[in-house]
Amino acid sequence: MPRKVRPRVAVWKFASCDGCQLSVLDCEDELLAIADAIEIANFPEASSTLVAGPYDLSLVEGSITTPHDAEKIREVRAQSRVLITIGACATAGGIQALRNFAHVEEFTRAVYARPEYISTLATSTAIRDHVPVDFELRGCPISKEQLVEVISAYLGGRAPNVPTESVCIECKRRGQVCVVVAHGTPCLGPVTQTGCGAICPSFHRGCYGCFGPQDTTNTESLSNRLRMLGMDGPTLHRFYRTFNAAAPAFKAASDAADGGHA
Amino acid sequence: MTERTIAVEYISRVEGEGALRVRLAGDKVEDVELRIFEPPRFFEAFLRGRNYAEAPDITARICGICPVAYQMSAVHSMEKAIGISVGGQLRALRRLLYCGEWIESHALHIYLLHAPDFLGYPDAIQLAKDHRPAVERGLKLKKVGNRLMQILGGREIHPVNVRVGGFYRCPSREELDALVPSLEEALTLAEETVRFTATLNFPDVEEDYEFVSLQHDEEYPLNEGRIASSRGLSIPVERYSEEFEEIHAPYSHALQSVRKHGGSYLVGPLARYALNYGRLSPRATSIAKEVGLERVVKNPYRSIIVRGVETVYAVEEALRIIRQYRLPDAPFVPPPSTIPAGEGCAATEAPRGLLYHHYRLQKGGLIETARIVPPTSQNQKRIEDDVRHVVTRSLAMSDAQLTDACEKAIRNYDPCISCATHFLKLTIERT
Numbered sequence: 135m136p137r138k139v140r141p142r143v144a145v146w147k148f149a150s151c152d153g154c155q156l157s158v159l160d161c162e163d164e165l166l167a168i169a170d171a172i173e174i175a176n177f178p179e180a181s182s183t184l185v186a187g188p189y190d191l192s193l194v195e196g197s198i199t200t201p202h203d204a205e206k207i208r209e210v211r212a213q214s215r216v217l218i219t220i221g222a223c224a225t226a227g228g229i230q231a232l233r234n235f236a237h238v239e240e241f242t243r244a245v246y247a248r249p250e251y252i253s254t255l256a257t258s259t260a261i262r263d264h265v266p267v268d269f270e271l272r273g274c275p276i277s278k279e280q281l282v283e284v285i286s287a288y289l290g291g292r293a294p295n296v297p298t299e300s301v302c303i304e305c306k307r308r309g310q311v312c313v314v315v316a317h318g319t320p321c322l323g324p325v326t327q328t329g330c331g332a333i334c335p336s337f338h339r340g341c342y343g344c345f346g347p348q349d350t351t352n353t354e355s356l357s358n359r360l361r362m363l364g365m366d367g368p369t370l371h372r373f374y375r376t377f378n379a380a381a382p383a384f385k386a387a388s389d390a391a392d393g394g395h396a
Numbered sequence: 397m398t399e400r401t402i403a404v405e406y407i408s409r410v411e412g413e414g415a416l417r418v419r420l421a422g423d424k425v426e427d428v429e430l431r432i433f434e435p436p437r438f439f440e441a442f443l444r445g446r447n448y449a450e451a452p453d454i455t456a457r458i459c460g461i462c463p464v465a466y467q468m469s470a471v472h473s474m475e476k477a478i479g480i481s482v483g484g485q486l487r488a489l490r491r492l493l494y495c496g497e498w499i500e501s502h503a504l505h506i507y508l509l510h511a512p513d514f515l516g517y518p519d520a521i522q523l524a525k526d527h528r529p530a531v532e533r534g535l536k537l538k539k540v541g542n543r544l545m546q547i548l549g550g551r552e553i554h555p556v557n558v559r560v561g562g563f564y565r566c567p568s569r570e571e572l573d574a575l576v577p578s579l580e581e582a583l584t585l586a587e588e589t590v591r592f593t594a595t596l597n598f599p600d601v602e603e604d605y606e607f608v609s610l611q612h613d614e615e616y617p618l619n620e621g622r623i624a625s626s627r628g629l630s631i632p633v634e635r636y637s638e639e640f641e642e643i644h645a646p647y648s649h650a651l652q653s654v655r656k657h658g659g660s661y662l663v664g665p666l667a668r669y670a671l672n673y674g675r676l677s678p679r680a681t682s683i684a685k686e687v688g689l690e691r692v693v694k695n696p697y698r699s700i701i702v703r704g705v706e707t708v709y710a711v712e713e714a715l716r717i718i719r720q721y722r723l724p725d726a727p728f729v730p731p732p733s734t735i736p737a738g739e740g741c742a743a744t745e746a747p748r749g750l751l752y753h754h755y756r757l758q759k760g761g762l763i764e765t766a767r768i769v770p771p772t773s774q775n776q777k778r779i780e781d782d783v784r785h786v787v788t789r790s791l792a793m794s795d796a797q798l799t800d801a802c803e804k805a806i807r808n809y810d811p812c813i814s815c816a817t818h819f820l821k822l823t824i825e826r827t
Contacts, residue, residue: 147413149435152812153460153553159508160552162539166531169521180508181519182408182803199435229457232442241441254436275460275553333550337557338727339564342453344554372446377457 141190141289144176146210148196148203149230149258153275154221155179155195161278168282172289187213191288194267197223197258199230204255204264211265216288219261220281222274222377226346229274231258231380258380269294274344274377277329297328300348301341305332313340318363320373325351325383343376347383357387367392400795404803409509409519414811416802418787425787428780430806443766448474448735448757449560455753455768456554459812461504464497464545465746467558468619469753469768474560477740477757478731485724486562487619492572492717493548493555494618494744498710499541499582500552501747502665502703505810506589507534510700513804514596530592533585537707540582544714547571562728572718579718583711587683590704594687601789602694603782606655607667608774610745616675616709617668619744624671625661626692633743636752640774652777653769660777663749664809665702666693677716680709696782696808703810735761746771748810772811779809 145155159180161168175185192214198204211217219225227234233241238256261267271284280296287294301323305312313319313335321340323332327348334341347353353374360370374388400420407414419426439458446454451470456463468490475482482490507530508520517523524531542552548567549555557563610621611630623639624630631639641656655661669676670692676684684705693702741754749771756764786805790798 149437151457151460151463153457153463156460156504156553159504160538160542162535162542165535166521166524166528169524174519174521177519178406178408180409181521182512183518183522184406184408199437203435229439229442229454230437233438236442238438241438242436244441244444245436245438258437274457275551330551334556334564337550337563337565339556339559342556369447372450376450376454 140171140173142175142185142188143172143285144187144189144192144210144214145174145179146176146192146194146196147179148194148207148224148261149199150196150221150223150228152179152195154224154273155193157220157276157278157281158193161282164282168285172285189214191216191218191285193285194219194224194261195221197227197230197260198264199255199258200253201255202253207261207264216268217261217265218269218271218284218288219267220271221276222272222344222346223258224261225270225272225381226378227258227260227380229377229379232375233258234380235375260380271296272327272345273329277331280329298349299328300324300351301326301328301330301332301335301345304328305335308332308336310335313338314359314363320360320363320365322356322373325353325356325387343374343378343384346378346381351383353383353387354390357391404799404806407803407806409512409807414806416783416806418783418798418802420787420791423791425784428784428787430776430780430783440766440768443755443763446763448477448755448761448763449731451755451763451766452558452560453554453556458768458770460553461812462497462501462746462748462751463554464493464549464558465744465751466753466768467555468494468744469742469751471558471560472619472742472744473740473753473755474757475729475740476742477738477755478560478735478761479738480561480729480731482562482729485566485722486728488717488721489548489563489566491618492714493545493558495710495714495717496541496544496548496552498618498747499586499707499714500538500545501541501810502707502710503534503538503541503589505747506593506700506703506707507531507538509810510703510807511593511596513807514598514697514700533588533592537582537585537589540578540585540711543578544575547575559728561731562724562726564727566724566727569721569723572721576715576718579711579715583679583708583715586704586708586711587679589707590683590687590701593701593704594689596700598695598697600695601697601785603696603785605666605694605778606658606661607670608655608661608663609667609671609750610743611671612675614675616672616677616713617745620742623743623750625655626667626670627658629655633741633752636741636743637754640769642769642773652780653774654777660781661774662778663771663774664699665706665747665749666696666699667749668745669693669702669705676705677709677712679712680705683708696805699808699810731761735759748772748812749775770812772809775809775811779806779811782808
């Protein structure tokens with residue numbers, strides 16, 4: 135019987151911190167088994183071997199922030215049967231999407247002495263704003279358990295089992311005391327998608343929204359509660375504007391809060 | 397005269413996107429340009445107007461490989477700015493978290509990124525086909541570092557438990573005690589790592605480095621110390637800007653750090669080891685002696701052994717901290733009730749070298765200015781110097797061999813281009 139052809143997998147990087155693709159290498163127990171099951175054809179952070187496409191599966195990290203990257207993602211899509219984005223940068227533009235609310239020319243002048251050398255777009259945008267995406271894995275960073283599940287699912291031709299409920303549900307399931315109710319600690323858990331394991335409340339701090347807005351979120355109600363806890367407008371505004379600032383539900387919630395600035 | 401151009405279009409097995417271009421005219425190296433084409437992310441710009449307490453979580457996102465380094469340089473800077481100081485067990489716990497990052501990051505670089513160069517493989521997966529026990533040892537060691545960060549920080553990438561003043565929650569004795577068996581095993585694995593790396597074949601070269609690292613009277617430096625150099629510098633971190641500057645080289649659009657009135661310098665394991673040898677732990681010192689590691693290592697390829705020795709140190713230090721641990725009365729030192737205007741800076745030792753932060757705060761605690769100088773930007777000019785020497789020594793090589801040799805010289809530094817890019821002046825030139 136001929137040896138089964140291993141699916142060809144590529145990992146791509148756009149504007150990001152490398153943390154989500156590091157999650158692949160952080161699968162210490164599974165890494166060598168994964169490498170037996172698939173052909174890692176393009177993963178420059180981990181290998182000098184770069185095999186040309188097409189690819190059965192592409193994992194895409196990072197957001198689109200330069201004209202060059204806007205072109206490159208189209209090439210990646212064209213070579214990929216399945217394209218999965220990994221992490222908050224790729225699914226919502228990441229922390230660098232804070233430029234979307236500012237003047238990028240001013241940002242460039244603030245950081246670089248020779249702004250004319252900088253080639254950048256005015257926005258940091260999600261991959262799906264540029265090409266069709268088959269699945270989006272949330273998180274800043276992603277959960278490696280969810281990553282293994284998604285890779286297995288797509289290679290096995292089934293839908294991935296990735297829950298979309300809120301952090302609150304997972305927090306309750308872990309039997310943790312609610313930090314809002316018990317301590318009045320501001321928490322984005324009620325409006326944030328689960329996946330992290332509700333770790334912040336387990337460390338007595340409020341969720342800060344790494345996995346982005348949950349599907350059926352009620353940010354207005356949460357914002358009212360946070361105001362009742364004494365949070366002022368600018369703080370509330372910033373609370374929604376972090377690693378998923380450009381995700382529509384968080385963007386709307388931050389716009390509704392009194393930021394005290396544009 | 398024949399012109400020859402060596403180009404590495406995408407440097408693999410490093411964190412981030414970089415390229416190298418070397419131009420030769422006959423036997424003369426005309427220029428060496430390490431280009432960073434990683435897109436800019438503007439951290440220093442969008443930190444302005446954020447609350448001081450947000451800096452550790454935001455700056456962690458500069459680098460997924462060394463988030464703890466960013467969190468540590470940020471919290472120490474902010475504590476100076478608002479006038480609080482953190483000591484005792486909270487200080488020890490910060491060292492413990494940093495040990496986790498050193499173990500994880502060094503194991504990653506030694507086994508998954510660097511070792512394949514010496515043994516002739518494109519990556520660790522291929523390496524594992526012939527050297528499975530070695531790769532498995534690396535993964536096991538890396539996992540112990542990650543586990544330490546999970547217990548203390550909540551997760552290994554972008555830990556959630558670090559705050560200005562200390563932690564959100566301190567671990568219980570039981571939580572830390574549970575780590576002891578795996579750390580004890582890791583100590584053996586780390587020693588085997590040093591023995592393994594010492595058997596590799598190294599090119600016979602030495603460079604005349606100016607080493608720069610933190611130096612501390614009592615301990616191998618992680619979170620604090622004076623900034624020292626192998627050429628006699630010893631200054632408090634507050635004077636960093638007086639002694640180091642960023643220059644704009646004519647052949648490159650990237651900012652490079654240099655010593656004022658001097659040249660390039662090197663930060664990272666070789667520098668820390670040379671300047672703090674006497675403060676290594678007992679097992680780290682004895683393993684260095686056992687494999688005959690020189691007191692000062694000037695061969696950049698042998699940095700892989702030094703990373704191994706530092707891993708032994710980090711594991712031993714983690715065990716020491718856990719054994720003396722007592723739960724502190726409070727998980728953090730509270731900030732003053734009103735935050736005055738002020739400024740603060742700090743440098744800590746990221747796995748790849750000195751990481752400097754400086755912030756100016758407005759009254760009330762919003763950030764007015766932020767400046768971050770990552771280790772890779774400080775090493776950038778030194779990397780170019782090393783590459784120039786490699787090329788000069790190896791002119792007889794074919795372009796393909798020379799390209800490979802240059803890429804290896806860069807990988808010695810464990811460069812993190814994702815870190816370096818956010819402040820570099822760069823041109824996006826893709827070929």
